[in-house]
Amino acid sequence: MANLTISQLKKNYGNVEVLHGLDLTVNDGEFVSLIGESGCGKSTLLRMIAGLEEITDGTIAVDGRVINDVAPKDRDMAMVFQNYALYPHLTVAENMGFSLRLRNVPKAEIRPAVEDVAELLNLSPYLDRLPKALSGGQRQRVAMGRAIVRRPQVFLFDEPLSNLDAKLRVQMRVEIKALQRRLGTTSIYVTHDQMEAMTMSDRIVIMNHGKIEQIGAPLEVYDRPANVFVATFIGSPSMNLLDGVLERNADGIFIRTETAVIRVAGEISGQSGSNVIVGVRPEHLKIVADATEGSIPFDLDLIEPTGAETHLYGQTGKVLMTVALNDRFNAPLGSSLYLGIQEKHVHVFDKENGQRLN
Structure with missing residues (x-):
């Protein structure tokens, strides 16, 4: 668990500035969603936090320690991707324990850790299956399990439910939020679905053309939008x-x-x-x-x-x-x-x- 602080963060691609001096603080154990239209910069911001995109200017700090130049593997963050990103030739257990293997955790410790998380996610019966033998919702749980087993300071979610059907999305968003409450891990969640943001988040961050338009609790933003963009973007x-x-x-x-x-x-x-x-x-x-x-x-x-x-x-x-x-x-x-x-x-x-x- 950790406090994440973003100060005057900028991102340029050549001469084009796509993030314009963003300021954001995510508190310890908080669930914050980044939402906005396609191309607004929310996924770019998430990737910069993860270390997958270089920072043009500004700082990202975890518990006061600036991590701008820290390698992704050393940031103690776990990312859950939209496309699951599972290894097709590895079993569920091997996929979930892969990050621990990379850290040279002894095999005798990996299996119990994987089994504990599998029980948490109702994946225990599927540990010896390959990803192709799983449903979309089960694959998403495996991707989450791989992140959880690392016990990171921060969870990063990049539109993890967009490939699921409507009914399963509702089920999974309930499960993700309940799980985050139990673990108490600081979480940043990127989505284009305002219903996900409204129902899952402690606070939501509405972005537009690389700028933050408003930050607030879901109902606060809904009841008192700061401007016309937020008023029309939030609500359906x-x-x-x-x-x-x-x-x-x-x-x-x-x-x-x-x-x-x-x-x-x-x-x-x-x-x-x-x-x-x-x-x-x-x-x-x-x-x-x-x-x-x-x-x-x-x-x-x-x-x-x-x-x-x-x-x-x-x-x-x-x-x-x-x-x-x-x-x-x-x-x-x-x-x-x-x-x-x-x-x-x-x-x-x-x-x-x-x-x-x-």
Whole structure:
């Protein structure tokens, strides 16, 4: 277990800078996920932590010791890859114990260590099988077992579940998080799947074009996104956004959009008359009987039943909108409806820089 500190970390490929002075601290025993669009730099950052990519500038330190020039094998970190990276000609037991063999651990100590981890991962019946005789989920457990048996200070996960089917991904993410809780090992997890990040992490790091947009607990980031990028990236279906103008008067604070006047609760920065973006998540909209103060007109284009929710897609003016309802809903396509919003769930962002105002 260890504290990991990243300070002003930069990465260049030739004249192109892909990581722009990142700062991040991962606390002892914490599970932190790196998430962002493809090409944002999250896997590059993970590989730099592992020592598989050179550092252009800045530092990476473990418990205060800078490891920039430490060889990967000497960093006391274990990495679990997306493609499992198992040796096809070695048995499960041999794959799991391979790193111990490289460290010249006596054979008499390797087998008991492998058996202990195999029992932890429910792999005991498969120790003498080759990887080709295992399912995808079992192979992923073997890859995890190979990392665990080393007892490293830090676990590094590089999209380990992306090759699994949806049901198995849910099962494995529960197992990984439960296992990390039991072991208490500092863990950094790269994923493009926001559901994995939200459900597994103590904190998530949202990256965009080589920069960190926001760091926080999953629900903190979901409830108070720092800017428009985070607001639209976190959450599925994505947050609805409307252009508007900020208005202040004796009755309160309002955002005047093309089709509605929306009241905003609480404090908000910005001058009256300034251009803003108002955001509301689909689950914070509801169908109301008719036009009332603050309601939004909504022309229904599509109804999508998902089982647990019903998603409605349509337009207000020229803007596409999504509504997520907990109840079943049916209406003719093309219907003219009205949407109500709870004031406390309205997000307001500066139109020019995208930063949060409330």
